[in-house]
Amino acid sequence: MNNSRGLELAVGIFVALGFVALLFLSIKVSNLAEYQEGESYTLVANFRNIGGLRARAPVTVAGVRVGRIAAIDFDMATYSARVKLAIDSDYDKFPLDTSASIRTSGLIGEQYVELEPGGDPDYLADGGEIELTQSALVMERIIGQFLYGKASGEK
Amino acid sequence: MIEALVRLGAGSLGATATTGRAGMFLWRLLAQLPASVRRPGGVVRQLYNLGVLSLIIILVSGLFVGMVLGLQGYNTLVDFxxxxxxxxxxxxxxxxxxxxxxxxxxxxxxAGSALTAEIGLMKATEQLSALEMMAVDPFPRVLAPRWLAGFIAMPLLAVVFSAVGILGGYLVGVELLGVDAGSYWTNLRTSVDFYDDLLNGVIKSVVFGAVVCWVALFQGYDCVPTAEGVGRATTRTVVMASLGVLGFDFLLTALMYGEVG
Known part of the structure; x- marks a missing residue:
């Protein structure tokens, strides 16, 4: 009886240790906490080119994170990328003429969307569309334009 | 010449028969799984044998693998x-x-080698035959609880391994080499996805647990019931279970992360 209790205790400790490790990995190591962020609403922005933007990338205003990219689709009607932004409900007063641009954190960092509030007295509602957008900077294109400009200038 | 062909034929027939027996064995294990769930005492005892007794080696290796990763990773990354x-x-x-x-x-x-040796000795000392003599099916009593315990123990061990490894990387990277603690944890959280990475890893380890214990139990059950036969079966278990794990790892990785370019 005593022996069996000791064995069960050891197994109990083992299983508990496993779950503690899983909890540690979920909370401290993985991004589980981000799945449980509060209520959010959706804004839509069309970009000509999103570069390397990915779903779940951050959305910032003045450098502060206010939401994340929910989904990225291709819009056949306008031949542009349709990006859905999930914005925290705490930040629900963006003017209608807010603009969105795709930026890169650092020189080779990940890409994110920065919103720049305008001056319109009316606010964007859930599902509202951001009209003013700026595409991602594509390095090859810039270098290409630079070289082309240089070549035509020398003629 | 004829002899070689005969040997080739006998070998192929033997391999086919073994594969068939292994499949039948898996089928009977699956069929008896519910019966062993209803008798949890045996499963707890096997959890002790398979899980608790493997814990020390998992903890120590996890820590060292994490520390080596931290050291090697730092030396490579610091150049950039x-x-x-x-x-x-x-x-x-x-x-x-x-x-x-x-x-x-x-x-x-x-644990796999211990399982094979245990079952193999049970067969060699005719304990399994004795059970069958008394009209007791060894599958729900002896084999299925061990298989189920492997299922449960493996993901727990894998999670413990990862957690200890990450702490080991922290120990070397942050405490020893001076990487910023904040950026270590923040980078972990932004890059490790709960569903895509953590849960897929757990699913992998459940499959590995099933494969390793299936191979180990089958090798024990199917061994030649002599001292030499049990020894050979134990060796075969380690080789085949390791190959099985690596093969399934490639398969699962291709399935899980294949379309991510």
Missing amino acids: GAEGSLGTLVGLSLVRELGPVMSALLFAGR
């Missing part, structure tokens, strides 16, 4: 001035691959 990404490197490699695979390989060596 990217030592802040150490957390990403250590975390993703452990949670996705090294945690499930390394712990499954250790599990095959530590």
